[in-house]
Amino acid sequence: MTGPTAGVGRTALLVAAARAIESQLPxxxxxxxxxxxxxxxxxxxAHWPLHPDRIPDRVSDPLWGRLGGYFALRTRVLDDHLLAATRAGARQVVLLGAGLDSRALRLPWPSGRTVHELDTAGVLAFKHRVLERVGAVPRAGRRPLAIDLRGAWxxxxxDSGFDPGEPTAWLAEGLLLYLPAAAEQGLIAAVDRLSAPGSTLAFETKDISAEPDRVLRGPLYTALRExxxxxLPALFAPGPRPDSAGALRARGWKVRVRTPYEFTALHGRGPLPEPDDALAANRWTFATAVRGTPGRPGAEDHRRGRGGRDVGDSPDDIPATG
Structure with missing residues (x-):
C-alpha cells in the first residue's frame, strides 16, 4: 500500500466501510x-455509506450488500482464527499488510499478547492519526512496523521484538492478491523460517488471471469502478498465482483450504454463489506449523499449543475443499 486514499490503499478504506456498516446490524x-x-x-x-439504512436494497446491492457481506464474513472468520490461536498458546500475532485492521484494539485478547502490524509508512501514519484522535486504547501490546512486504522485512x-522461538499467529488478509508471485513466494518462505511449531498462518488467495471477461465486466467489479x-482487477497482481498452500504442505505444515461459502453456511450470513461469480475463485487458507518441519528448531511436538487446543484446525472444523 502506498497510502490509504489511492490504489491498493483505497481498498483498506473499502473494507473499513464494510466493517462500519456491519457493526450497525443487530x-x-x-x-x-x-x-x-x-x-x-x-x-x-464523504458519499460512502457507513450505516445500512443508507443502502437501498442492501441485500441485492453488489457493492455494499454482497461484497460488503463478504468482507464482514471474512472479518469474523479471521477474528475467530486468531483468537483460537492465541488462546491455544500463541503469544504474538503478526498482521502482514495490516492496513486499517483494528484487531489489536477491538478483540478480547488473552493477557500478554503482542500484535505486530506491518504495512507501509503512509498507511500506518494515517492510522495513527485517526486512532489518536478518537483516543483508542489497545487491548494487546501493539507494535506498528513501517515496511514494504515486497522487499526485505x-x-x-x-528488531522490533518478535521472537521466532515462540508460536506465532500470522495473518495475510487481503494481501497476497496484490503481491507479485515472487514476493508471495518469498513471504511464505520467510513466514516458514520464522515460525516455531504451533504457529498458524491464515491467508486469502485468488487467481485473477483465470477469471473470464464476463466476470471482470460483471456487476460487482462494475459497481466498484462506477x-x-x-x-479492483487492475490492482491484483497479474499472471498465474503460486501454490502457497502446496508450498506450506511441502514444508511440513498442516493446511486446509476453504471457500467463503462454507462459512456462509456455517454462520447463516454472507454471500452465496451466483452466475458469473466474482467471489467464486476466492480461497481462505488456514495452516499450522507442526513437528518435523525442516529447518525449524525444537523437536518437541507443540501442535496443541500451551493451552492444549488443537490449533491445526481452522476456526470451525468443517470439511476441507482442497
Whole structure:
C-alpha cells in the first residue's frame, strides 16, 4: 500500500466501510468501533455509506450488500482464527499488510499478547492519526512496523521484538492478491523460517488471471469502478498465482483450504454463489506449523499449543475443499 486514499490503499478504506456498516446490524458478525472514523478521515469518501439504512436494497446491492457481506464474513472468520490461536498458546500475532485492521484494539485478547502490524509508512501514519484522535486504547501490546512486504522485512520484525522461538499467529488478509508471485513466494518462505511449531498462518488467495471477461465486466467489479472509481482487477497482481498452500504442505505444515461459502453456511450470513461469480475463485487458507518441519528448531511436538487446543484446525472444523 502506498497510502490509504489511492490504489491498493483505497481498498483498506473499502473494507473499513464494510466493517462500519456491519457493526450497525443487530446480528453483526463482527463489530469495529473504529472503522467509520477511518473512512470519515479520508478524502473522497464523504458519499460512502457507513450505516445500512443508507443502502437501498442492501441485500441485492453488489457493492455494499454482497461484497460488503463478504468482507464482514471474512472479518469474523479471521477474528475467530486468531483468537483460537492465541488462546491455544500463541503469544504474538503478526498482521502482514495490516492496513486499517483494528484487531489489536477491538478483540478480547488473552493477557500478554503482542500484535505486530506491518504495512507501509503512509498507511500506518494515517492510522495513527485517526486512532489518536478518537483516543483508542489497545487491548494487546501493539507494535506498528513501517515496511514494504515486497522487499526485505524479516530483520526489521526481529528488531522490533518478535521472537521466532515462540508460536506465532500470522495473518495475510487481503494481501497476497496484490503481491507479485515472487514476493508471495518469498513471504511464505520467510513466514516458514520464522515460525516455531504451533504457529498458524491464515491467508486469502485468488487467481485473477483465470477469471473470464464476463466476470471482470460483471456487476460487482462494475459497481466498484462506477461508484467508487476503484478498478479492483487492475490492482491484483497479474499472471498465474503460486501454490502457497502446496508450498506450506511441502514444508511440513498442516493446511486446509476453504471457500467463503462454507462459512456462509456455517454462520447463516454472507454471500452465496451466483452466475458469473466474482467471489467464486476466492480461497481462505488456514495452516499450522507442526513437528518435523525442516529447518525449524525444537523437536518437541507443540501442535496443541500451551493451552492444549488443537490449533491445526481452522476456526470451525468443517470439511476441507482442497
Amino acid at each position: 446480528d453483526a458478525l463482527a463489530r469495529d468501533p473504529y472503522a467509520a472514523a477511518f473512512v470519515r478521515a479520508a478524502p473522497g469518501t 524479516t530483520t526489521a520484525l526481529l 461508484r467508487l472509481g476503484l478498478d
